[in-house]
Amino acid sequence: MRPEISLDGDALRANADAFAALGAPVAAVVKHDGYGWGARRLVRELDDVVESYVVTDADELADLRPATAKPVRLLADAPPGRLARVLDLGGIPNVSSRAALAEAAGEAARRGGLTVRIGILDAAGWSTIRPEDARAFAAALAPAGLAVELWTHLTSYERAREILEGFVAAERTFTAAGVRVVSTDAASTGAARRGLAFDRLRVGVGLFGARLGASVDSRCALRVSAPIVRRFGPGEARWAGYGDTLIGVDRSVVVLRCGYGDGFPKTLADGADILSVGMQFTARVEHDGTDPRVLVGASDDVDELAARAGMTSQELVVGLAWR
Numbered sequence: 001m002r003p004e005i006s007l008d009g010d011a012l013r014a015n016a017d018a019f020a021a022l023g024a025p026v027a028a029v030v031k032h033d034g035y036g037w038g039a040r041r042l043v044r045e046l047d048d049v050v051e052s053y054v055v056t057d058a059d060e061l062a063d064l065r066p067a068t069a070k071p072v073r074l075l076a077d078a079p080p081g082r083l084a085r086v087l088d089l090g091g092i093p094n095v096s097s098r099a100a101l102a103e104a105a106g107e108a109a110r111r112g113g114l115t116v117r118i119g120i121l122d123a124a125g126w127s128t129i130r131p132e133d134a135r136a137f138a139a140a141l142a143p144a145g146l147a148v149e150l151w152t153h154l155t156s157y158e159r160a161r162e163i164l165e166g167f168v169a170a171e172r173t174f175t176a177a178g179v180r181v182v183s184t185d186a187a188s189t190g191a192a193r194r195g196l197a198f199d200r201l202r203v204g205v206g207l208f209g210a211r212l213g214a215s216v217d218s219r220c221a222l223r224v225s226a227p228i229v230r231r232f233g234p235g236e237a238r239w240a241g242y243g244d245t246l247i248g249v250d251r252s253v254v255v256l257r258c259g260y261g262d263g264f265p266k267t268l269a270d271g272a273d274i275l276s277v278g279m280q281f282t283a284r285v286e287h288d289g290t291d292p293r294v295l296v297g298a299s300d301d302v303d304e305l306a307a308r309a310g311m312t313s314q315e316l317v318v319g320l321a322w323r
């Protein structure tokens with residue numbers, strides 16, 4: 001007996017469409033092997049509806065490439081000497097250092113042109129240049145004959161405006177320096193709520209049904225259902241889990257074969273509906289009209305579930321895939 005943890009392909013596609021309806025094509029972010037669900041599997045569901053994909057590096061690109069002919073954009077720079085591999089795999093490389101820029105210029109000369117991605121952001125943890133370095137970087141870039149996709153990432157609600165202003169200023173600086181800026185993208189799932197479409201939306205967790213405040217008509221693509229291993233009628237069991245949760249005398253309880261060992265968050269036990277989550281078993285109150293085996297399904301809201309579990313929506317999605 002095992003829980004069934006799966007994705008609803010129709011919901012995935014509908015969610016990609018729902019984000020595209022905000023006004024820009026969707027680049028599906030399928031890094032970390034598709035948030036743990038299998039990047040190629042996501043491609044099989046999404047290839048007809050998305051504009052392109054985003055992965056971290058050349059290894060993830062190599063995994064994905066056999067499954068799709070669409071553009072694949074990289075978040076990290078290629079390690080020194082490895083840019084040719086990214087290009088041979090048809091990836092759009094990221095460039096955030098002078099060394100990477102020099103290598104890209106060499107490849108551009110050899111290949112008769114090249115498009116690279118340059119991120120503008122002052123935050124460690126991403127492969128970007130700082131807004132204040134845009135002028136000097138643009139000067140080095142202009143003679144290299146590269147086409148540039150400019151991107152940023154709203155890594156902070158407090159600094160969102162500052163990040164965007166730096167981004168727009170950098171675009172002007174690049175263009176004034178004679179750099180050919182061919183596209184811009186700025187929004188992940190959460191940032192989509194600010195109407196920041198630019199030329200494309202980079203959507204990761206939104207594909208699974210998260211909105212993070214964006215007004216999109218998306219739905220939960222995660223499905224978790226588990227076999228019932230035991231049922232207690234009213235009054236038959238007084239305590240659930242490790243003994244701290246009292247079961248009301250008028251309540252029926254089912255024990256499901258699913259737990260945090262299967263990636264179902266332990267923190268979802270709130271003592272009301274889900275009484276306890278252990279390694280392999282979950283105790284849950286039965287309600288008329290709902291299927292007690294369904295722990296996560298179409299009627300759930302990914303962001304609400306994550307909030308109840310005390311997690312980010314990304315953690316919930318990745319955690320359920322971890323098996």
Ligand SMILES: *Cc1c(COP(=O)(O)O)cnc(C)c1O
Pocket residue numbers: 029031075153187188189190202203204205206314
């Ligand atoms: C991971 C990532 C995304 C996607 O983020 P979600 O919140 O999952 O939509 C977009 N852009 C960048 C730069 C990222 O690192």
